[in-house]
Amino acid sequence: MPQLGFGVWQVPDDEAETAVATALEAGYRSIDTAAIYGNEEGTGKALAASGIPRADLFVTTKLWNSDQGYDATLRAFDTSLAKLGLEYVDLYLIHWPLPSRGRYVDTYKAFEKLHAEGRVRAIGVSNFLPEHLERLIGETSVVPAVNQIELHPHLQQHAAREYHAQQGIATEAWSPLGQGKGLLEVPAIVAIAQKHGRTPAQVVLRWHLQLGNIVIPKSVTPSRIAENIDVFGFTLDTEDLAAISALNEDRRLGPDPATFDMG
């Protein structure tokens, strides 16, 4: 899986086609969508129109909450695959654990079937806390390849990252730029950007990459799409990394996975 990909949350279907096409032209090969984003069709159209060989692309989609459960998962996967216009997806994720509903183990067993059939190359989860992963690992056979969680300098997720490392699960950061809000104006980040002749977004993405996180920044602006993938030509030093690591506030922008129960 490429360590840097392109996310399409909140991008309407018709705009997703253009945005994904722009991203593919800029060199991205990994695309992160989800059934609930409502843009699997637009994403699929851009993938098909690109002419890039399927084997060079890495496509992730996610099972929405209302489709959890063994049979419902299999049906939802067929729908996602048809909308994407693909024969397989590279990574399929359970979008949220919804612990109060108690269905993620059954859901994941359907994922294991899809994996065994080769219609999904790798299976994983999103927004799972270590306690959810522990139960899943105890009751199923395939350790999730990835846990995609909210992760940025204001929410550094030390405990989750450590648990993932112990279990051999890759950590994927959603909202890696903190949704672009205050984070990119934080003086410490602006100063590091000036020092390297880079932008704050590039510095934050570089911080993730050097920590070993997978990142999927989103933008619909062509110049930013290009900027966000141009992060392989410089390196943050230990002082820079320490200054960014000091920004942790354990502050979520999104919901708490322990209680989130929508959809």
Ligand code: NAD
């Ligand atoms: P992000 O951290 O990628 O920030 C995106 C926003 O930052 C943009 O809308 C734009 O306003 C700004 N931005 C982007 N590039 C910039 C640049 N170079 N300079 C200045 N500002 C810039 O936030 P996100 O979209 O929430 O997260 C990225 C992806 O993660 C999503 O598209 C989606 O694929 C995934 N995601 C997953 C979940 C989940 O529950 N699994 C939840 C949220 C997001």
